[in-house]
Amino acid sequence: MKWLLALALLAAAAPLSAGEAISVCYNYGCLSQSDVHYADEQLAQIQALLGTAESAADERAKLSLAMGWLLGWAGQQTPIAADRGGNTADNGVYGRMDCIDHSTTGTRLLRLLEARGWLRFHRVLDPVWRVLYLFQVHHAAQIEEVAATVGSESGTNAAQAASAGGGGGAAEPARYVVDSWFRDNGQPALVIDLQSWLDGREENLEP
Template sequence: MKLPAALVLALLVLAGGVDGALAGDAVSVCYNYGCLVQGDVVFSNGELRRVRALLGDAQSPVHERALLGVAVGWMLGWAGQRLPINADRAGNLADEGVDGRMDCIDHSTTTTRLLRLLEARGWLRFHRVLEPVQRTRGLIFDHFSAQIEEKAADNSAPADEEVLARRYVVDSWYVDNGQPAPVLALQRWQSGDGPDDD
């Protein structure tokens, strides 16, 4: 007796033969500045298993943030094997005019989508994903980044007075495609600091 394809897939998911109900979900990746172009990327089960294993090692919020930077770098690197974003270089000057370049709008949007995929799969133990955040320096210098928030010990949302201290940016704009994304305290980033400002 031949089983319907949907039933076979459901049985594989239940048996653990497919990496969860979200296997095959496409993540839309923005590039060429301001999300001018978007391309869908479907990560392989092997790639997703690797990310799950990496994040599964997180022992603390600090450790998870470090691992998230690596995971985002991997995922953008794999996306660069499918889309021209492999040409993306840190900042906006080194790849000016190149197909696949990404500005901070492209990075913040795409990184947020990647983090949401990880969150939806239950792979974030210590953080929740927030909407991208903006900082303004002067009248015309805006910068955007993906943003996460450390959960309270009981997984509740932090008290109002703790909110800013528990927020971090995951800012892949600072690095070349495929490199670990810097994760910085939101307050430090809002003041204009980058990953090299110690």
């Protein structure tokens, strides 16, 4: 009978939804971290959104929304709800996030999606960084298109790139930045091709 009582107590203590948890960074440079739990219902919404992607470009557009949702839900459990785009609108506010907080947290979120098999057209890379005007250092999460299949949109782009390069070999896989630092908490993340981001041309955001 004792084991039945113990089993009942464990069942009562168990969460209603298994979900998944990650740690989010804030207060600049990952000075503070808090665990965030995503319920199965929330993860199901992300899976349904990404599952409708029909191409790499479509997946990037939906990934922009998904990252906003995930960070918005995290803001319901942690101080990062106070985070605003850039580093000035929330200066001194508890829960603010700099680019290191965003790139670290964003990469963790992307790897969560990747581990569940929900990224069909991209793989997750380590964060990338740039330097503008000699002193403006900026970090962001990074993804790379999966090798294109014949007849796909990505395959067409790769063929065009190879042709432009003289046909000397296969084109390098396209890389993109997923940068939530530019937007307020819960807003869609910036998803932009790596070279434009390295050049500081954030206005070239994909629709």
